[in-house]
Amino acid sequence: MPTLPPTPAPAAGWAILCDFDGTIAVEDVIDTLLERHGLPGWERLEEDWRAGRIGSGECMRGQVRLLDLDREALDAHLDGLSIDPAFPRFVALAERHGLPLQVVSDGLDHAIHRVLGRHGLGHLPVAANRLLAGQPPEYWRLESPHAAVGCDSGTCKCERARQAGVGGRRRTLLVGDGASDFCAAGEVDFVFAMKRLTGHCRSHGIPHLAIDGFGDALQALPLLLEGRLSTPAPAPAPAAAGLAAVP
Ligand SMILES: [Mg+2]
Ligand SMILES: [Zn+2]
Structure with missing residues (x-):
């Protein structure tokens, strides 16, 4: 009797990538630092980035050199920042389902x-820019160990998303809110989107669910795992529990 060809392994489930600034952390850490401790010049870099004249990596490397505070003041500042109160429960839920979750950020690793x-x-894997001691008189400098050729972000989230998908063997979920998530949003299978990222997903036809925070994500994750949020074309996605997925 001939041996049967092996059946293809089923998709192993989902991997989750979470943005940090504005998603896990309520505020953008670098913005809060620059507003209180930034030397003149950081706004100009911000304008250049917003106008598309420089990439986010170059913008942040320049801004970090303009941070005028020492380690003690930095840590005191960081200890005053808050996170979405539902995020720890979201992590616990992902862990109960055996879903790998990593933080992907174009912000500062030390802050995260x-x-x-x-x-x-503290056990969560983090891919972010590395904050290092600078050459006096500068307190700080930035390295980008997760940058990619051809991508002007400090941390190339699209590359992280591709790796998390292990060649199609895992589906990928991105939770994010802003411009640093745009490229990864086009790479993942589904997005839980907040703020500017919602409009980006909508205008680019990216399968997503608009959420207000991890409280919503907690409700939506089981629906996603049950296949009730995925959007097989051309049928419209079913609305479930008041949460409507939009293609
Ligand atoms: Mg963000
Ligand atoms: Zn990229």
Whole structure:
């Protein structure tokens, strides 16, 4: 009797990528630092980035050199920042389902580790820019170990999303809110979107659910895992529990 060809392995489930600034953290960490401790010149870099004259990586490397505060003042500032109160429960839910979750950020690794650590989440993998001691008189400088050729972000989230998908063997969910998530949104299978990212997903036909925070994400994740949020074309997605997925 001939041996049967092996059946293809089913998709192993979902991997989750979460943005940090404005998504896990209520505010954008670098913005809060620059507003209180930025030397003149950081607004100009911000304008250049918004106008598309420089990439986010170049913008942030320049802004970090203009941060005028030492380690002690930095950590005191970071300890005053808050996160979405539902995020720890979202992490716990993902872990109960065995879903790998990583933080992907175009922000500062030290800030993320410190803020997550304060909430008992120091075990989460983080891909972000590396904050390092600068050459005096500059306090700080930035390195981007997760940058990619051809991408002008400090952290190339699209590359992280591709890796998390392990060649199509895992589906990928992005939770994010802003411009640093735009490229990854086009790479993942589904997006839980907030703020500017919602409009981007809508105008680019990216399967997403508009959420207001991780409280909504907690309700939506089980629906996603049950296949009730995915949007097989051309049938419209079913609305479930008051949460409507939009293609
Ligand atoms: Mg963000
Ligand atoms: Zn990229």
